[in-house]
Amino acid sequence: MFTKILIANRGEIACRVAATARRMGIKTVAVYSEADANARHVAVCDEAVLIGPAAAKESYLRADKIIEVALATGAQAIHPGYGFLSENSEFAEACARHDIAFIGPPASAIEAMGSKSAAKSLMEKAHVPLVPGYHGDNQDPDFLQAEADRIGYPVLLKASAGGGGKGMRVIESSKDFKDGLASCKREAINSFGDDKVLAEKYLQRPRHIEIQVFADTHGNCVYLFERDCSVQRRHQKVLEEAPAPGMTAERRAAMGEAAVAAAKAVGYVGAGTVEFIANQDGSFYFMEMNTRLQVEHPVTEMITGTDLVEWQLRVAAGEKLPLQQSELQIHGHAIEARVYAENPEKGFLPSIGTLRHLRTPEAVSFTLGGAAEPAAFRIDSGVREGDTISPFYDPMIAKMIVWGKDRQEALARMAQALAQYQIVGLHSNIGFLSRLVTGQAFSGADLDTGLIERNQASLFPALQPATLGTLACAAVALLRSEQSSGSDPWQSSHGWRMNSQLRRNLEWTEEQQAHSVSVTYLAQGWRIRSAQQEVEVRLVQASGNDIVLALGEQTVRATVVRDGEFFHVFSQGQHSVLQYQDALAHAGETEAEGGRLTAPMPGKIVAVLVKSQQEVKKGDALLIMEAMKMEHTISAPHDGVIDEVLYAVGDQVSEGAQLLAFAQ
Template sequence: MFTTLLIANRGEIACRIAATARRMGLRTVAVYSDADANARHVAACDTAVHIGGPEPRASYLRADAILEAARQSGAQAVHPGYGFLSENESFAQACADAGIVFVGPPNSAIAAMGSKSAAKSLMEKAGVPLVPGYHGDNQEPEFLHSQADAIGYPVLIKASAGGGGKGMRIVESSAAFADALASCKREAASSFGDDKVLIERYLLKPRHIEIQVFADTQGHCVYLFERDCSVQRRHQKVIEEAPAPGMTDERRKAMGDAAVAAARAVGYVGAGTVEFIAEPDGRFYFMEMNTRLQVEHPVTEMITGHDLVEWQLRVAAGQPLPVSQEDLSITGHAIEARIYAENPDNGFLPSIGTLSTLVFPPHVAFRNGDIRVDGGVRAGDTITPYYDPMIAKLIVRGDDREQARARMAQALGDIRSVGVQTNIAFLRRLMLDDAFAQADLDTGLIERRHDTLFPPASPATDRQLALALAALLARQGLLASERRRHTVPLDPWSQADGWRLAGAYQQAFTLTEGDSTHALTVSRDGHAWSFARQADSHPFEWKAEPGTEGQYQVRVRLAGEEARATVVIHGEQVHVFSQGGVRVLQQHDPVSHASDEAAGHGGSLTAPMPGKIIAVSVKPGDSVKAGDTLLVMEAMKMEHTITAPVDGTIGEIFFEVGDQVGDGAELIAMES
């Protein structure tokens, strides 16, 4: 066994690998870019080496910088994680040439499965069923268009070297094919350095099921059962669970045997994932093989009790697999939720900023516990535009699926996150959705259940507003509606408890949420407090205990009914966490905003986040229709298309292809 391991990745991936490696007694080495010198994964390792600038191509995708870091640190092995260079054939070969162990499959296996087209051809020869499509080398746009027309719409364009939903487009009609192909090729070239694509028939109501395989250098190969990854947005997984609901023993064995056969066909070694797409009638088709451990592997660990990262390290050191197929079994049910900095209500657009508060429910080691958090960021860390906006993975296990689902809903409701927009509330709604609860799963579930998962906003209740006011009063120095009693008499003028000589105290607050404004008043007459909203006034008792990271534990009694919440005040925002949800209110101070100008740029279009301009489709003077593409930005490894909001004429264009733009930058001026 080697003694020093360099982890060529970042975030929760690197933290996860470091935890296992250190438990095994290995010395760990982190790498970092200009953007994450103070990141959690750097602190999780014994030492760290700087490898370049913030963009992945200037750091985490630089094989030369990674190998130099290994030489500097004396690392004998490199674990590439689950992304970046993990499926890079050239990097695996470079490690071998340098005498460094690559914790992954041989470069020949990466080459065989690294191209979706080549892998499908290999599987076709092996008799594995494939989705009808074109997987060849002819990449002429006109030819690909003709192939799509022959297959029949809808079709799916996929980057041949892709993964993680990058370089993938659903095309509903022949008229939309050319634009979708161009966009897909651009994103594929940017993400993988290869713009080759394949085209397949897009299956209706399919399930995405993958099989975890593992092979060693002694010729042993096993499958560790399946994961259902059907719940997706933008072709990226949101929820993973194991085992797959409704899976029969016969189909599990058939899919497992097919996955092992695929691994043996390429001389596979290490951890890999064979992905299938399954139709409602049970037929399944090979999609691709990921020659690495995947983000969703914790659910497999939870139901089997095996640490797959430890397996990776031992297999890379030449040791045999610790168990045979007959030794493996399933215990319970596990669900994983990916917690992202993104706004589900705005097309899941990534969110950037600083996490001022980040508190997860208590968790324990996965071998014996039912709740696990694999996180890569801490309170105070910044979500940047350079990397995937994942905050953490929350994994729970139950005796059965229903118990696991209930535990996940509760655990999501216990998270306290402030500073960036997240998908936490959306994930909890998903756990409580009837279709998910009944395991009515397919890759279109989120779109199919849109009205339930994206309900219209409801106004804040009196109790929610009262909880917010109690925290605001506590921030001013008051702690409770009862006057504090002291054993030693104090000057009453120094007590910040709302006491007045004449007995009367009143304060007005204005809280807003969206287009709604709540004008509120709290009053104290003697020892009696009241809460008023418009003309309605109620007796008001409250208590607030300050905690860490701007949190207050608040209890109120309003009109005889009690409510409790954790309230976090961040700037002018008041976050009320109660009953598994969060209500975000804005405190309006007319004095501090007296000089604010009216918002708006007079017909301008602005950048939704920092990024780079990669395509401009119009020029000044052009007439455009609402919905026409104006330009395309790249941010957080994904393309974002800026379209015309109304019919109009293009005025000035403020940036060119290749320019970096900041959040809110004015991109184009339009006249309607």
């Protein structure tokens, strides 16, 4: 077994690999970019070496620098994690040339499966069913459009060297093909250095089911059952679970055996995933093979009682697989939710910022029937409170994984865990995940890749006005902060006044909704009134940001975090954000100048679609920005005439920067 390995990655997967290595007594070397100097993965490894600037192409994608560090530190093997260099056959070959073990498949297997086109050709020869499409080398736009017309719309364009949802576009009609192809190729070349695409029929209401395979150098190959990854946004997975709901034993065996056959056909070694797209009738088609560990591997670990990273290390060191197919069994049900720094209400736009407050549920383990069971809850994360989510890398904050003896129990535990997760400092998808997990479609296992689009109304409900209880929590938190500051004796919490009671009006806004709260100071608390509702409030207990209030005969527990003029109220699984309108603080302010369009995030301009004096309609595409390895289209907020475009293709812009001006 190795005594020291280098982890050529960052974030939660680097921390995840380091945890298993530490348990096995293996020392670890981290590499990091300038942007990650204080990152968690740097802290958890035994050694850490700077390899370059923030941009991935100058750091985490520099194979030469990473191998140089491995040689200098005496690392005997390199674990690539996922993304970055994990599926780069040239990197695997370079490791072999320098006598460094690559903890992954041989370069030949990566090359065979790394191209979606080549992989589909290989599967076609092996008589594995394929989705109708074009997977050849001809990349002439007119030819590809003719092929798409032949296949029939909607058509899915995919980067041949791609993954993770990048370089993918659904084309609804022939007239949209050329624009979609150009965008797909731009994203593909930026993400993978290869703009080759393939086209295939876009199936209606398909499920995304993948099989975990594992092979060693002794000729053994097994499948560790399936994962259902159907719930996706922007072709990226949001929820994953194992086993797949509704899977029959016969279908599981057929898909598992097909996946093993695919792995053996390319001389596969290590962890891999064979992905299938499945119709509701049970038929399935080969999509691709990912020649690495998957983001969602923890759900497989939970239902099989295995550590797949340990398996990777043992296989890379030349050992046999720890278990054979007959020894593998499914135990219980596991679900994973990906927590992202993004704003679901704004098209899942990535969010940049600092995690000023971060509270997560604690991992729970238990014993059932006298035998040790998997952990009921697990969190894999690469960030801590105070860390910054930057525009340079994927916006994932953490993965939350729960286990239950059946799917119903796993669903209940996931809902409970999400209700306990608190983030302040940037937007997150936690509220969206909660609605998704408890919604009728997912909880009822009515699964397909269009689940989110089909359930827009329930997943993106209109904002409900803050309750009196929520407003009371924010008001009490404000009063406590004023008292603790000691800056104004007239704001003392007891509110004593000669021959009268102190009464104050507090003004709050919640997005576009205004709330006026009247607070009357009492001897033992306050009387709070809002929107024709009134209640007497008493502070029962307080510890840091956590408070317990008595609202009449009701008891409310909440965490209230103040972030400038914003008060974040976490209570009963809900997260409300109230902005305090301090009249003195806002004195003299005027409304922002009209006719402006600003950048919703930091990024790079990759396309300018309009010019000065051009008339546009609401919803027209104006510019395309690239941030966090994804393209984002900036659309016209209203009808108008473009006065001036302020940035050109290739320009970097900061969040809030004015991109263009409309004629007044």
